Amino acid sequence: MVDWHGKSLKIGELNIRVPIVQGGMGIGISGKKLAAAVADQGGVGVISSVAIGHLGIPLIDEEVAALAKERKESRNISVLRQEIRAAKKMTTGVLGVNIMVAITEFAQTAKAAVEEGIDIIFAGAGLPLDLPESLKDEGKTKLVPIISSAKAAALIAKRWMKKYQYIPDAFVLEGPAAGGHLGFSKEQIEDPKFQLESLIPEVLKEIRRIEEETGKEIPLIAGGGVFTGEDIHRIMALGASAVQIGTRFVVTEECDADISFKETYINCTQDDIAIIESPVGLPGRAFMNKFLSQAKEGEQHPKSCPRHCITNCAGKEAPYCISSALINACIGKQDQGFAFIGANGWRVKEITTVKKLFEELSAEFNKAMSESSQSKRIVSTNL
Numbered sequence: 100m101v102d103w104h105g106k107s108l109k110i111g112e113l114n115i116r117v118p119i120v121q122g123g124m125g126i127g128i129s130g131k132k133l134a135a136a137v138a139d140q141g142g143v144g145v146i147s148s149v150a151i152g153h154l155g156i157p158l159i160d161e162e163v164a165a166l167a168k169e170r171k172e173s174r175n176i177s178v179l180r181q182e183i184r185a186a187k188k189m190t191t192g193v194l195g196v197n198i199m200v201a202i203t204e205f206a207q208t209a210k211a212a213v214e215e216g217i218d219i220i221f222a223g224a225g226l227p228l229d230l231p232e233s234l235k236d237e238g239k240t241k242l243v244p245i246i247s248s249a250k251a252a253a254l255i256a257k258r259w260m261k262k263y264q265y266i267p268d269a270f271v272l273e274g275p276a277a278g279g280h281l282g283f284s285k286e287q288i289e290d291p292k293f294q295l296e297s298l299i300p301e302v303l304k305e306i307r308r309i310e311e312e313t314g315k316e317i318p319l320i321a322g323g324g325v326f327t328g329e330d331i332h333r334i335m336a337l338g339a340s341a342v343q344i345g346t347r348f349v350v351t352e353e354c355d356a357d358i359s360f361k362e363t364y365i366n367c368t369q370d371d372i373a374i375i376e377s378p379v380g381l382p383g384r385a386f387m388n389k390f391l392s393q394a395k396e397g398e399q400h401p402k403s404c405p406r407h408c409i410t411n412c413a414g415k416e417a418p419y420c421i422s423s424a425l426i427n428a429c430i431g432k433q434d435q436g437f438a439f440i441g442a443n444g445w446r447v448k449e450i451t452t453v454k455k456l457f458e459e460l461s462a463e464f465n466k467a468m469s470e471s472s473q474s475k476r477i478v479s480t481n482l
């Protein structure tokens with residue numbers, strides 16, 4: 100078993116042996132296979148719920164199909180239920196679902212995930228101000244907002260306490276080096292004041308204030324650009340209880356995306372990674388390809404908007420249909436879509452397995468840990 104110097108992550112009664120959360124990656128990039136593999140290694144495996152029903156996954160669970168008919172649920176919700184059930188059969192580890200606040204079916208998706216007994220809901224790309232609504236009487240699921248500032252943590256906690264008498268179970272702080280949509284302006288992305296290492300102390304200060312006020316322990320999970328075990332050590336030394344990693348998990352055998360998506364990462368150079376404007380209304384970090392260049396030139400306007408998946412998307416007026424583009428990339432049509440990728444994505448060189456990645460990160464983490472305790476000993480003997 101891989102050793103992490105006893106640095107486990109505790110979210111309420113959930114004991115997570117390895118302080119790594121696999122970031123939810125849509126559309127279809129982190130499905131049941133990746134999530135179960137990560138959970139099996141002792142981290143938190145996260146299924147991305149966004150547009151999961153449009154990936155061509157057949158609905159074979161009869162019980163889920165009957166439920167869908169009875170409740171007139173959308174295909175998205177039914178496929179998500181099926182994915183959660185299947186992932187639970189594949190692992191006894193801790194599983195989460197990632198839900199984007201910006202999607203039209205946010206509340207129904209959260210409610211379904213709770214009904215399926217998911218361990219944790221991670222909600223980002225907007226402020227999940229009414230997420231506790233999904234819990235009702237089934238209070239086992241932990242609720243974890245994804246934020247990019249101390250202000251967002253304060254706002255969510257205040258609203259949840261006032262309206263729902265509920266305190267967030269943890270926060271994920273996502274810095275501007277992350278892949279996918281970013282909660283920063285284009286200027287902030289480059290500004291040293293907004294880098295993950297600068298944000299952690301500010302957010303921790305706010306979390307400690309909420310903890311004092313409520314008496315509840317609230318761990319901070321920090322991510323965006325975390326690439327090595329040494330990075331994990333550095334982020335945790337700043338006070339984070341765990342890290343969230345996305346990009347590195349894409350380039351694993353277990354990742355649910357088509358092989359061509361993973362090859363995009365392997366063949367990518369630093370110059371290929373760019374900040375784009377997304378129809379979701381946020382900047383995003385992506386692998387710049389012909390599709391995105393054409394979209395910039397106004398050549399990829401959608402002909403129709405059949406899904407109405409994003410609340411504030413301009414539909415037919417949008418520069419491109421983000422859900423179609425991401426679905427296409429996930430299923431192997433790279434010329435009809437694009438891949439989100441983290442700032443450090445160009446550093447990956449080969450496809451590995453989730454198990455080997457955990458071993459590599461743990462060895463680097465333990466090395467950094469020993470070196471830092473050694474240098475602390477030298478400083479104290481010199482005093």
Ligand SMILES: Cc1cc2nc3c(=O)[nH]c(=O)nc-3n(C[C@H](O)[C@H](O)[C@H](O)COP(=O)(O)O)c2cc1C
Pocket residue numbers: 121122123124125126128147149197199223224245273276277278279280322323324325343344345346347349438439440441442443
């Ligand atoms: C391909 C890809 C898709 C992503 N999709 C989502 C998503 O649907 N929802 C979300 O909250 N974050 C999404 N993210 C962000 C990840 O969950 C995670 O926070 C981020 O990747 C961490 O930074 P890293 O990639 O540098 O490790 C995505 C990231 C990538 C690389």
